[in-house]
Amino acid sequence: MIDITIIGAGVMGAAVAYYLSRYNCQVVVLEKENDVAEGTSIANSGIVHSGHDPKPGTLKAKFNVEGNRMYPDLCAHLHVLFKQTGAFVVAVNEEEKQILQVLKEQALDRQIPCQEMDGEAARQIEPNLSDDVIWALSLPTTGVVDPWEITLGMMEEAVLNGCELRLNEKVVAITERPDFYEVTSENNGQISKLQTRYLINCTGVYGDDVYRLLEPELDFFITPRKGQYFVLDNTIAPLVGRPIYPVPSTVGKGILAIPSIHENVLLGPDSEEIKDKENVDTDRARLAFIRQALTKTVKNIPFDKIIRSFAGLRPTPSTGDFIIREEEKHPRFIQVSGIESPGLTAAPAIGKYIADEIIAAATKYGLKTNYQNRRKPLRLAGLSIDEKNKYVQADARFGRIICRCESVSEGEIIDCIHRPVGARTVKAVKKRARPGAGRCQGGFCEPRVVEILARELGISPMEVMFDSQRSPIFVGETKQAKGE
Numbered sequence: 300m301i302d303i304t305i306i307g308a309g310v311m312g313a314a315v316a317y318y319l320s321r322y323n324c325q326v327v328v329l330e331k332e333n334d335v336a337e338g339t340s341i342a343n344s345g346i347v348h349s350g351h352d353p354k355p356g357t358l359k360a361k362f363n364v365e366g367n368r369m370y371p372d373l374c375a376h377l378h379v380l381f382k383q384t385g386a387f388v389v390a391v392n393e394e395e396k397q398i399l400q401v402l403k404e405q406a407l408d409r410q411i412p413c414q415e416m417d418g419e420a421a422r423q424i425e426p427n428l429s430d431d432v433i434w435a436l437s438l439p440t441t442g443v444v445d446p447w448e449i450t451l452g453m454m455e456e457a458v459l460n461g462c463e464l465r466l467n468e469k470v471v472a473i474t475e476r477p478d479f480y481e482v483t484s485e486n487n488g489q490i491s492k493l494q495t496r497y498l499i500n501c502t503g504v505y506g507d508d509v510y511r512l513l514e515p516e517l518d519f520f521i522t523p524r525k526g527q528y529f530v531l532d533n534t535i536a537p538l539v540g541r542p543i544y545p546v547p548s549t550v551g552k553g554i555l556a557i558p559s560i561h562e563n564v565l566l567g568p569d570s571e572e573i574k575d576k577e578n579v580d581t582d583r584a585r586l587a588f589i590r591q592a593l594t595k596t597v598k599n600i601p602f603d604k605i606i607r608s609f610a611g612l613r614p615t616p617s618t619g620d621f622i623i624r625e626e627e628k629h630p631r632f633i634q635v636s637g638i639e640s641p642g643l644t645a646a647p648a649i650g651k652y653i654a655d656e657i658i659a660a661a662t663k664y665g666l667k668t669n670y671q672n673r674r675k676p677l678r679l680a681g682l683s684i685d686e687k688n689k690y691v692q693a694d695a696r697f698g699r700i701i702c703r704c705e706s707v708s709e710g711e712i713i714d715c716i717h718r719p720v721g722a723r724t725v726k727a728v729k730k731r732a733r734p735g736a737g738r739c740q741g742g743f744c745e746p747r748v749v750e751i752l753a754r755e756l757g758i759s760p761m762e763v764m765f766d767s768q769r770s771p772i773f774v775g776e777t778k779q780a781k782g783e
């Protein structure tokens with residue numbers, strides 16, 4: 300019998316696993332995809348919001364504010380890149396300026412540092428703010444993080460401390476027994492069953508579908524709400540030094556310019572309710588709308604430096620707020636559903652709340668005495684030449700550059716394959732070490748990444764997948780003699 304099973308390895312599943320891994324209990328994570336952070340957690344703005352805008356009295360407001368305060372120490376502990384950039388919310392007319400006043404009062408009520416300034420003062424700090432901006436609210440505790448890295452960092456430390464991550468396991472049935480749940484999962488047609496005392500639903504846009512496996516009468520549903528983005532090349536001077544928000548609307552925070560932790564600038568997201576929970580296509584009309592909307596707040600946007608576009612799906616709950624509760628009808632079934640924005644920010648606070656205040660408070664699980672800290676990932680970018688040379692002298696593979704755009708060495712790729720939650724696919728390597736994240740988007744380095752994966756994992760290049768189990772890169776050899 301397993302103590303606790305978490306379904307879903309996005310940032311929420313990872314945060315819950317991370318905080319539970321401090322306790323003496325057995326934790327298993329079931330994830331339907333081939334890697335962590337493959338759902339909403341792979342495609343978002345990467346902003347650690349200050350907590351100024353969720354509605355008062357909501358779980359969003361509570362966990363956003365708490366999560367923002369946890370991020371600096373959490374990222375330092377996990378060796379995850381984090382930058383407290385600050386942010387501006389900007390107004391272009393008197394009506395919007397009034398909204399900034401409301402946001403300011405809300406921020407002050409929550410003890411969030413903030414400062415108002417006029418458009419000129421704001422442009423002194425951010426020269427590419429539009430000339431139409433008349434007023435700005437500065438929020439210095441806003442930050443940026445790599446959403447893949449924080450998810451991976453928490454999961455890696457959880458695994459290092461005994462949590463078991465089972466990838467490619469899609470939960471297809473849940474049966475309630477008197478003292479436990481029986482969970483059925485499927486991996487490539489193979490069925491497995493496990494028994495667990497606690498079951499935690501962290502399945503993003505599938506939160507309602509997974510709960511329906513247990514409970515036919517749901518009091519909520521989840522609608523996927525798509526947001527699309529452009530990404531600017533990181534070889535040009537960043538357009539902005541901090542996220543620039545317009546005043547929020549009824550559907551969210553609006554269209555932003557966001558300096559990512561890797562110095563690309565993201566432009567987006569828009570907001571579109573859709574039906575298909577797998578549809579992350581981008582489309583020309585929506586991207587054109589983003590371009591147009593951005594010119595209201597930011598000028599001099601180098602649209603000729605776009606290197607890609609992408610989309611993510613917000614798991615928007617019908618209740619309007621995060622759904623975080625132990626189900627009364629189903630004891631020990633814990634709902635972590637409808638975690639739309641600011642879910643990335645709130646994740647550590649929610650994970651800690653579930654581990655400490657729901658599970659540890661109701662059980663006798665004590666804290667571990669032999670807890671281990673995750674090893675720092677190898678990251679040569681940003682080191683001095685002398686420091687890089689030390690790595691190269693110790694191991695020549697650190698001098699062999701595989702991705703020229705992002706300057707990623709073979710040594711760093713090998714490291715990310717052999718870590719506790721090691722990369723198994725081309726996209727998993729990209730998420731950890733960034734080959735393929737630059738200007739050429741993998742055009743040059745991808746075949747070499749395939750070679751390294753095949754060699755390090757002891758498999759044929761034909762078996763290397765791009766991301767899911769259904770994404771082979773090669774279908775056959777060329778120049779083979781007929782009949783061979």
Ligand SMILES: Cc1cc2nc3c(=O)[nH]c(=O)nc-3n(C[C@H](O)[C@H](O)[C@H](O)COP(=O)(O)OP(=O)(O)OC[C@H]3O[C@@H](n4cnc5c(N)ncnc54)[C@H](O)[C@@H]3O)c2cc1C
Pocket residue numbers: 306307308309310311312329330331332335336337338339340341342343344345346347348468469470471501502503504505509524525526527568611612613614638639640641642643644645
């Ligand atoms: C456009 C956009 C911008 C955003 N920007 C920000 C931001 O800047 N700051 C911020 O704080 N938040 C932001 N968010 C919100 C944030 O990204 C989400 O709140 C967060 O990623 C949700 O994480 P999750 O773990 O709940 O869901 P997911 O990351 O989707 O994880 C759910 C996991 O469950 C798995 N799963 C589903 N069904 C099953 C099953 N049957 N069996 C096994 N596994 C299953 C999925 O494969 C997936 O890996 C944004 C979201 C979007 C879409």
